[in-house]
Amino acid sequence: MNCTELESRLHPYVDGELGVDDMAAADDHITGCPGCRGRVARERQFLQFLRQQPRESAPEALRELIRVQLVRSARWTAVRRWSAVSVAAMIVAAALLPALRSSTPLVSELVDKHIAFAQMEQPAELVSADRHTVEAWFRERVALRVTVVDYSMSGIRVIGARIAEARERPASYVLYEKGHIPLSVFMVPVKEAEGDLWGKRVTYRGHEYVTLERKGYRTVSWTEGRAIFGLVSMLDYDALLECADKLRAERARQAPL
Amino acid sequence: MTMWKGRLSGWATGEDRRREFEEVALVHLGAIYRSALRLTNNRAEAEDLTQDTCLRAFRGFHRFDPGTNCRAWLFTILRNAFRDRLRRRHHELLDTESADWDGETPSVTSEGMARHPEEEFFLTALPGDVDRALRALPLPFREVVMLSDLEQLSYKEIAEVVGCPIGTVMSRLSRGRALLRQALGRFAREQGYVKESP
Numbered sequence: 426m427n428c429t430e431l432e433s434r435l436h437p438y439v440d441g442e443l444g445v446d447d448m449a450a451a452d453d454h455i456t457g458c459p460g461c462r463g464r465v466a467r468e469r470q471f472l473q474f475l476r477q478q479p480r481e482s483a484p485e486a487l488r489e490l491i492r493v494q495l496v497r498s499a500r501w502t503a504v505r506r507w508s509a510v511s512v513a514a515m516i517v518a519a520a521l522l523p524a525l526r527s528s529t530p531l532v533s534e535l536v537d538k539h540i541a542f543a544q545m546e547q548p549a550e551l552v553s554a555d556r557h558t559v560e561a562w563f564r565e566r567v568a569l570r571v572t573v574v575d576y577s578m579s580g581i582r583v584i585g586a587r588i589a590e591a592r593e594r595p596a597s598y599v600l601y602e603k604g605h606i607p608l609s610v611f612m613v614p615v616k617e618a619e620g621d622l623w624g625k626r627v628t629y630r631g632h633e634y635v636t637l638e639r640k641g642y643r644t645v646s647w648t649e650g651r652a653i654f655g656l657v658s659m660l661d662y663d664a665l666l667e668c669a670d671k672l673r674a675e676r677a678r679q680a681p682l
Numbered sequence: 683m684t685m686w687k688g689r690l691s692g693w694a695t696g697e698d699r700r701r702e703f704e705e706v707a708l709v710h711l712g713a714i715y716r717s718a719l720r721l722t723n724n725r726a727e728a729e730d731l732t733q734d735t736c737l738r739a740f741r742g743f744h745r746f747d748p749g750t751n752c753r754a755w756l757f758t759i760l761r762n763a764f765r766d767r768l769r770r771r772h773h774e775l776l777d778t779e780s781a782d783w784d785g786e787t788p789s790v791t792s793e794g795m796a797r798h799p800e801e802e803f804f805l806t807a808l809p810g811d812v813d814r815a816l817r818a819l820p821l822p823f824r825e826v827v828m829l830s831d832l833e834q835l836s837y838k839e840i841a842e843v844v845g846c847p848i849g850t851v852m853s854r855l856s857r858g859r860a861l862l863r864q865a866l867g868r869f870a871r872e873q874g875y876v877k878e879s880p
Contacts, residue, residue: 625748661838
């Protein structure tokens with residue numbers, strides 16, 4: 426790739442939206458070209474600046490007004506449905522809902538962590554783009570075999586790591602970024618009985634995962650032995666499942682069962 | 683265990699549906715409102731548009747696929763609601779406008795392309811400068827920059843919201859960012875923070 430080609434792909438490059446081959450070619454070019462390196466750094470700085478703009482929230486009065494309108498609209502829906510749906514079915518639904526809603530899933534806790542970390546100036550305790558450094562850092566700190574996968578071919582970069590707390594015990598947290606979108610990868614040790622996950626079961630490349638959306642973030646989680654893995658991001662499910670699949674494969678390769 | 687929504691939404695009462703809507707969609711109210719503000723440039727109108735969007739989304743909530751990005755879905759509804767308004771006011775230029783812009787853009791100077799290292803507006807920009815600069819962008823660029831850089835949607839999601847190919851998203855984004863940067867540089871000079879280039 427030359428400078429002109431990089432210039433034409435600059436935006437998808439910094440956004441992590443280039444294809445695998447272009448991404449690698451762009452990386453190669455940038456390594457050897459200080460001019461383009463500076464250009465990329467400036468573009469990243471600009472995007473960072475945009476991202477840090479204060480976010481205005483909706484006025485409280487508007488929020489209230491919308492709630493009232495929804496309640497009113499929901500009543501009408503209910504009236505219409507009562508005539509169409511049998512009372513028996515309604516009773517079943519009413520009996521099931523509270524039971525399914527009551528437990529706070531571990532994944533919700535991870536989403537809260539993801540949000541909290543994303544708001545911190547320095548979310549990672551260890552800042553490193555090198556996966557081996559990150560793995561070694563965890564070896565000294567947690568009793569978990571943490572695997573850090575290289576997702577750079579999908580435009581996802583390792584940013585760093587920290588020890589997070591989930592279910593009141595230490596968990597590993599690896600932070601990645603695709604363009605400007607953070608991706609958190611958690612590994613939480615669990616007791617056997619806690620291995621049940623809450624959400625929608627999906628099968629991806631022959632393995633089962635659980636997906637759940639919370640507060641606008643998508644999560645993909647699965648259990649492996651005595652640990653739960655959880656990916657949290659605004660990235661779409663295809664990207665998350667691909668990352669999950671790579672992580673699972675990498676762990677299987679490192680320690681064949 | 684499947685998500686209860688999939689199984690029970692057909693039976694759920696309006697009240698359950700509302701609660702679920704609040705949990706899944708209404709958490710994005712801030713994002714809808716901010717975007718409405720950026721589209722309309724007017725607070726009263728933005729509030730009205732936000733209400734309209736939420737009610738439309740609630741009525742169509744059964745069409746939302748829980749495996750997809752709810753924010754992107756809401757932005758699509760917001761965008762449609764906004765365009766309906768413009769159309770009602772006989773702003774029929776919308777579509778032809780965007781088509782023209784993909785070919786010819788307001789000119790981006792070399793400054794907009796950020797070839798100069800002295801862009802210091804990062805440090806000196808006043809609160810509200812970004813929104814002011816954004817407001818000056820033609821709609822097709824504004825919406826793409828807004829969805830990507832302020833609301834963090836992926837190119838694929840933006841393409842779906844805006845209803846155009848990913849290639850168009852890319853070209854609008856790169857031009858939009860250049861125009862935005864140019865406007866910010868201009869504000870910084872007007873405010874006397876950055877000296878004129880020699």
